[in-house]
Amino acid sequence: MHxxxxxxxLAREVSLILLALxxxxxxxxxxxxxxxxxxxxxxxxxxxxxPTLDNYAQAWSQASLGAALANSFLITSxxxxxxxxxxxxxxxxxxxxxxxxxxxxxxxxxxxxxxPGQLALLPLYATMRDLGLLGSLWSVILINVGQxxxxxxxxxxxxxxxxxxxxxxxxxxxxxxPLRSFVSVVFPLLRPVTGTVVILNAVGIWxxxxxPLLYLGGSDNTTAPVAIYGFVSQYVSQWPLIFAGLVISVIxxxxxxxxxQKHIIKGFAGGLKG
Amino acid sequence: xxxxxxxxxxxxxxxxxxxAPPRRRRVGVRAPWWFVVPAISIYLFIVVVxxxxxxxxxxxxxxxxxxDWSFVGLDNFAAVFSDRTALDALVNTLTLAAAATIVQNxxxxxxxxxxxxxxxxxxxxxVIFFAPVVLTPLVAGYVWSFLLSPNGAVNxxxxxxxxxALAHDWLGDPDTALYAIVLEIVWQFSGYSMVIYLAGLxxxxxxxxxxxxxxxxxxWSKFRRVVLPLLNGAVVINVMxxxxxxxKQFDQVMAMTGGGPGTATETISTAIxxxxxxxxxxxxxIALAVVMTVVIAVLAAVQFRxxxxxxx
Numbered sequence: 216m217h218x219x220x221x222x223x224x225l226a227r228e229v230s231l232i233l234l235a236l237x238x239x240x241x242x243x244x245x246x247x248x249x250x251x252x253x254x255x256x257x258x259x260x261x262x263x264x265x266p267t268l269d270n271y272a273q274a275w276s277q278a279s280l281g282a283a284l285a286n287s288f289l290i291t292s293x294x295x296x297x298x299x300x301x302x303x304x305x306x307x308x309x310x311x312x313x314x315x316x317x318x319x320x321x322x323x324x325x326x327x328x329x330x331p332g333q334l335a336l337l338p339l340y341a342t343m344r345d346l347g348l349l350g351s352l353w354s355v356i357l358i359n360v361g362q363x364x365x366x367x368x369x370x371x372x373x374x375x376x377x378x379x380x381x382x383x384x385x386x387x388x389x390x391x392x393p394l395r396s397f398v399s400v401v402f403p404l405l406r407p408v409t410g411t412v413v414i415l416n417a418v419g420i421w422x423x424x425x426x427p428l429l430y431l432g433g434s435d436n437t438t439a440p441v442a443i444y445g446f447v448s449q450y451v452s453q454w455p456l457i458f459a460g461l462v463i464s465v466i467x468x469x470x471x472x473x474x475x476q477k478h479i480i481k482g483f484a485g486g487l488k489g
Numbered sequence: 490x491x492x493x494x495x496x497x498x499x500x501x502x503x504x505x506x507x508x509a510p511p512r513r514r515r516v517g518v519r520a521p522w523w524f525v526v527p528a529i530s531i532y533l534f535i536v537v538v539x540x541x542x543x544x545x546x547x548x549x550x551x552x553x554x555x556x557d558w559s560f561v562g563l564d565n566f567a568a569v570f571s572d573r574t575a576l577d578a579l580v581n582t583l584t585l586a587a588a589a590t591i592v593q594n595x596x597x598x599x600x601x602x603x604x605x606x607x608x609x610x611x612x613x614x615x616v617i618f619f620a621p622v623v624l625t626p627l628v629a630g631y632v633w634s635f636l637l638s639p640n641g642a643v644n645x646x647x648x649x650x651x652x653x654a655l656a657h658d659w660l661g662d663p664d665t666a667l668y669a670i671v672l673e674i675v676w677q678f679s680g681y682s683m684v685i686y687l688a689g690l691x692x693x694x695x696x697x698x699x700x701x702x703x704x705x706x707x708x709w710s711k712f713r714r715v716v717l718p719l720l721n722g723a724v725v726i727n728v729m730x731x732x733x734x735x736x737k738q739f740d741q742v743m744a745m746t747g748g749g750p751g752t753a754t755e756t757i758s759t760a761i762x763x764x765x766x767x768x769x770x771x772x773x774x775i776a777l778a779v780v781m782t783v784v785i786a787v788l789a790a791v792q793f794r795x796x797x798x799x800x801x
């Protein structure tokens with residue numbers, strides 16, 4: 216926009232630095248409090264010396280965070296793989312076929328973007344209970360996949376509509392059937408949108424609280440947020456201990472974020488331009 | 490677009506994939522219809538059928554256990570609209586969604602304008618402002634409930650700058666608890682609005698801004714008359730996302746207040762959860778979910794029409 220670094224830019228830089236420091240306070244406080252002795256009453260930014268890792272050991276064992284993180288990881292990865300496979304496949308005829316059934320199916324799918332999950336909540340809960348899936352990771356995986364179909368199919372379809380037919384025609388002339396052509400020609404071309412779908416769904420599913428609370432709460436098979444919820448209600452106001460649990464539960468997502476921040480920010484921005 | 494067929498043949502009469510139909514414009518690329526079957530099946534099973542049942546059951550006394558149920562007309566809705574908690578939840582949810590949408594969009598846009606300039610640390614700023622977006626909302630809610638507690642960092646900061654008179658128990662006071670949650674939401678998701686506005690800003694051609702400068706436009710009128718109209722698409726997306734997110738708010742409320750004190754921060758989502766799973770009142774809970782669906786649909790439609798027509 217402006218071509219030179221002026222005193223205005225400097226003023227802007229200084230105010231942004233102050234704002235960024237304020238934005239970091241909760242994160243720094245989270246880490247700092249988790250390193251304090253358990254009886255500490257000092258503020259979020261009063262640094263503890265010497266820092267202690269005792270809270271981490273206790274939180275890890277008492278909130279069964281190891282098992283919970285493993286479940287979160289399993290649910291997130293299986294859900295995301297299924298979403299990619301099903302949504303990209305479904306988008307292919309929805310984008311390429313111009314007949315009426317294809318158009319109406321597309322409307323049916325994106326209609327789901329406006330329906331809050333709460334409407335389906337109790338009938339779905341009763342169905343899962345009758346199928347004996349309460350407390351099973353599969354209930355959460357199935358629900359994640361079903362709920363994320365509309366948005367993911369929408370992204371894939373919009374992308375495919377812009378994708379020229381030339382590659383598929385070449386594949387056809389070389390004797391590829393439709394399935395083969397989709398798997399080895401079309402799907403690799405969808406990589407940019409697949410990246411967006413992976414990022415948005417993985418972050419959303421990893422952080423999800425409501426569905427796992429409902430279907431896994433009270434069982435031995437919880438996810439990280441549900442384990443944290445139980446842990447916090449058990450140790451009310453023992454902040455250093457609670458915060459150690461919180462840190463453990465968010466370390467994986469924060470490590471991934473700081474390692475891949477460029478891609479993740481792009482994924483969030485890119486998913487919404489369609 | 491793909492091959493154009495005359496839309497006369499019903500879909501179930503199509504030949505199996507592989508045999509090209511007689512009329513097509515280009516080489517016969519075809520996408521088999523059965524590719525949609527797995528996704529549609531699971532979508533019908535998880536979303537469409539239970540949502541339709543939810544809408545139906547809201548007019549019945551279905552309690553989730555007995556297979557037999559009977560229609561009770563509008564009784565469940567009458568119960569919802571005469572229930573203090575449900576009405577409070579409705580008002581709270583609308584207030585929270587409106588406040589969070591306005592503040593988050595203003596902050597997000599300012600951040601985007603800031604990091605879109607020549608400041609040296611612009612990439613670092615982007616990473617910092619966006620970081621809370623990926624944080625688990627429940628966890629972020631717990632952190633803020635600590636910061637907002639009577640002896641928390643927020644009150645410490647107020648005392649440090651001589652505003653100690655303002656310091657109090659933000660989440661324990663019914664007048665401030667809802668806005669304390671809005672503060673958490675704004676902290677957590679302004680970075681999301683920022684990246685969408687940033688993408689919009691970066692799509693504005695430099696020539697347009699140069700032309701405005703040559704025509705003698707000042708910084709403010711350039712922003713008001715050139716930048717803002719060109720950001721219309723980003724505004725629509727951001728407002729829609731904030732509004733729908735705010736109307737569904739559950740996680741942070743559960744972490745920060747659990748809906749209290751009293752019903753001061755009860756939202757529709759927490760009320761639906763509690764009436765079904767603490768009180769076991771399925772008909773009430775389902776009717777409230779239908780009300781929520783209608784509210785979301787109406788607001789989304791209104792918002793879409795308004796932002797589409799608005800000329801800045």
